Amino acid sequence: MLKLTGIVGMASDVDLGGTLHDLAHEDRVETIVLDRRDMLRKRLRTVTDKGTDCAIALPRATTLEDGAVLLLEADRAIVIRASVETWLHLKPEDAAAALELGYHAGNLHWRVAFHGSLLAVALEGPRKDYLARLDAFLADGRITLVND
Amino acid sequence: MGSGKTALLERLIPSFTDRGTSLAVITNDLVTREDAERLQRSGLIEPRRVVAVEAGACPHTVIREDPTLNLDAAERLEMRFHPLDLVLLESGGDNLASTFSPELVDYWIFVIDVSGGGDIPRKRGPGVLQADLLVINKADLAPHVGVDLAAMTREARDVRRGRPVIVTNCRTGEAVDDVVDHIVRNVLFDG
Structure with a gap:
């Protein structure tokens, strides 16, 4: 088990970028892919893409970010990557439907974003579970799925 | 509610004590200190290592929406019993939608x-x-x-x-x- 206790720097940092680039050419950069929820953690047991068992233990004031470098050695680096989020885009039929949808999403503690006239819902679980909760809205046309 | 959270704590505490883990406990109740008092009376742990937080509202509010009361309690325990290896935090009995803020728990x-x-x-x-x-x-x-x-x-x-x-x-x-x-x-x- 490799204990990682802080962020050395960011992959985008000029002074780290060269070293990481060289290590990557030798296939010596290991990646830990985390979803949004795990990115918020301060302490986490996980494995890199090359199978290294890692124990991340950060100070409570430190927050993981996409590109955070947790280890940089002469022959190895470990970098955090955020997994790509998927969103459900919902178009309410009218203002009344939008009010009702917003209330519904709040009750379900869904994480949302406002994209003009669309409500975007972050999928933090199986898509079918979200659609099941929207069944009544979709069935009577109060909302429609967009670009989906 | 009533699922056995405090009973689980009563089993975990001696297991970690036997391992030599330096431990403290925070309990959350609606408007009482009942769970904390139960643990303090249990003889399983030094009573001062158990702190109660009274939510005064739905239990999830103080473990998810604003965990300040619990963070403060954990910091006070850490200062008093430094170094602590583990703080066990028990939520008040809630519903199936209850979740913890990652700011509060690991x-x-x-x-x-x-x-x-x-x-x-x-x-x-x-x-x-x-x-x-x-x-x-x-x-x-x-x-x-x-x-x-x-x-x-x-x-x-x-x-x-x-x-x-x-x-x-x-x-x-x-x-x-x-x-x-x-x-x-x-x-x-x-x-």
């Missing part, structure tokens, strides 16, 4: 029990789906309340898509060692 166990109904996993509450570890307690009651424990456990594993599930009987201590092992590996990074 690892999160959701405790349900057999007598609450075998259909609880199927209802896919955020607590059941998202917790790091799901504990199904009161396994011994299954035949008395008409629950097919094997099916309940299977459905829990299905909806959690690989996240661990442990079936316990906290009154007898059955499978509590498995819970300890998960905490030791994933929080204390030992093993």
Whole structure:
């Protein structure tokens, strides 16, 4: 088990970028892919893409970010990557439907974003579970799925 | 509510004490200190190492929306008993949508029990789906309340898509060692 206790720097940092680039050419950069929820953690047991068992233990004031470098050695680096989020885009039929949808999403503690006239819902679980909760809205046309 | 969270704590405390883990406990209740007082009277832990937080509102408000009261309690315990290896934080009894803020906890166990109904996993509450570890307690009651424990456990594993599930009987201590092992590996990074 490799204990990682802080962020050395960011992959985008000029002074780290060269070293990481060289290590990557030798296939010596290991990646830990985390979803949004795990990115918020301060302490986490996980494995890199090359199978290294890692124990991340950060100070409570430190927050993981996409590109955070947790280890940089002469022959190895470990970098955090955020997994790509998927969103459900919902178009309410009218203002009344939008009010009702917003209330519904709040009750379900869904994480949302406002994209003009669309409500975007972050999928933090199986898509079918979200659609099941929207069944009544979709069935009577109060909302429609967009670009989906 | 009534699923056995405090009973689990009463089993975990001596297990960690035996391992030499420096431990403290925070309990959350609505408007009482009942769970904290139960642990303080138990003889399992130095009473000063147990602190109560009274939410005064829905229990999830102080573990998710604004965990300040619990963060303050943890900091006070850490200052008083430095260095602490582990702080166990018990939420007040809540519903299937209860979740913890990652600002507050590093690892999160959701405790349900057999007598609450075998259909609880199927209802896919955020607590059941998202917790790091799901504990199904009161396994011994299954035949008395008409629950097919094997099916309940299977459905829990299905909806959690690989996240661990442990079936316990906290009154007898059955499978509590498995819970300890998960905490030791994933929080204390030992093993």
